[in-house]
Amino acid sequence: MPTKNWKNKDLITAGVDVGSVGSKAAIMIDGEVYSWGVMRTGSNSPDSAKKVLSWAMEGTDLKLGDFKYIVGTGYGRVNVPMANKAITEIACHAKGANYIWGPSVRTVLDVGGQDIKAIRCDETGRVTSFLMNDKCAAGTGRGMEVFSDLLKIPIEQIGEFSLRVDEEPPPVSCTCVAFAKTEAMGLLRKGWSKEKVLAAYTRAMAVRMGNLINRVGLEKELVITGGQSKNIGIVSRIETILGVKCLPSPNWRENGLDPMVAGAIGAALLGKALYEKSQKS
């Protein structure tokens, strides 16, 4: 794991992103990622925040007292006990995307467990506008889990399964997950394969996300953060619908950064800026 010697550096910050489904933490030294962790959010947000941060700290020798500034973000951001400040995940995702993919990023689609956000930002990762859907499960990770349960396909493989069709079927007509589930059962009964039903559902959700991006205004480069950035079925369909390629995600399977951590990275970077500002005054 981490090889840097942090003892002679001084600006160590952390970002803790407590999402509705996943908790993420990133530790940064002088604005460079040093260590990070991802785990499932439990029923108690402060606990999840503590656990994921100690997970990220594991094997680093770092102690809580070494952090100059900790920023909490995400759905449970007010429940991060060790945080110096809470910042909305919209600002953090834009900043984190700017760090991971570089200054050419202008549009960030963050697909989380319970909401979807389309964010526009400038070359420094500052948010210029955004749109979000947090009222409806359609398109969210939670909606995908409903289909993963229904079709008995593990959530990690859902994207790949949805691409195993010779021809893309028409999207399911119901956007509501509750209705789409009924519609999907009807299609299975009609003899459609699991893969075909999944393709029809994934397509409909990708159309929804594409609409959100178009409403906020698509400007290149586009990147996807959040858990569903790993769903190849969603990513490839969004690319087809919008007619643009997303910047490729880091290879998180082989030591690369997990795009789910973008929010936590952004939080730690914003924490660094806040600390530096406080030192000047």
Place this chain on the structure above:
Amino acid sequence: MITIGIDLGTQSVKAVILKDGVVLSRGQAFSGFDPAKAGEQVVAEALKKAQLSLKDVKHVTATGSGMDMAPYANSTISMMSADAKAGVHLFPKARTIIDVGAEEARAVKCDEKGIMIDFVVNERCAAGAGTFIEAMARALEVKLEEMGSLSLKAERASPINATCVIFGESDVVSLIHRQESKPEIARAIFDAMADRVSSMVYRLGVNPDVVLVGGVAKDVGFVASLKRKLGIDILIPEYPEFVGAIGAALVAASRVK
């Protein structure tokens, strides 16, 4: 003159036999896999109860989402027009008819003759229809029929921000874990649904008298929440789930020349 109205809904199929504006008999069954067959079944049931045969019937009109599959139908009529017709027939002063079914909610504005002037509909989101109560009752481990009376025992509603069936399920589970009382959770569920239905009705404007029909009108918990939200009294017919079928049977009578 005898006519039949058939309403093929998403969850259940209803038929009424009407003689000169008076309901003689009713039939009801689940739509199931074969709504057409369910339609035949409910017509047979209603005919039997009224001791009549199809030969006595002058005209059959179908309505509901499955109206094109209806057996014996001589004609069809939209759900909104059927609601307006029957609403004013049952309550002459009715000008707004709210119909909350299993998978759809509608509000219809009409004139004194029962002619539809305008309507709004929610058919895209399960949170504003009966499905929502069903799913929440499952999460709460309460029988659907008991949800309403349970909710009336509560003085307040639990804090809930469920605007979606899928999120609502997890919200209810966390409320149970926080040891909130079941009646208060049930009341919160009805309040959330009444919120959605009333905001739909506001888009149309609330013109008294207001009549609530459809299967969900039988739920006392939902009715209480909707009255609180709209701040006015709501009229409910005796068999609210048959109103669409009555409207269709009334239209059938008007089509006999």
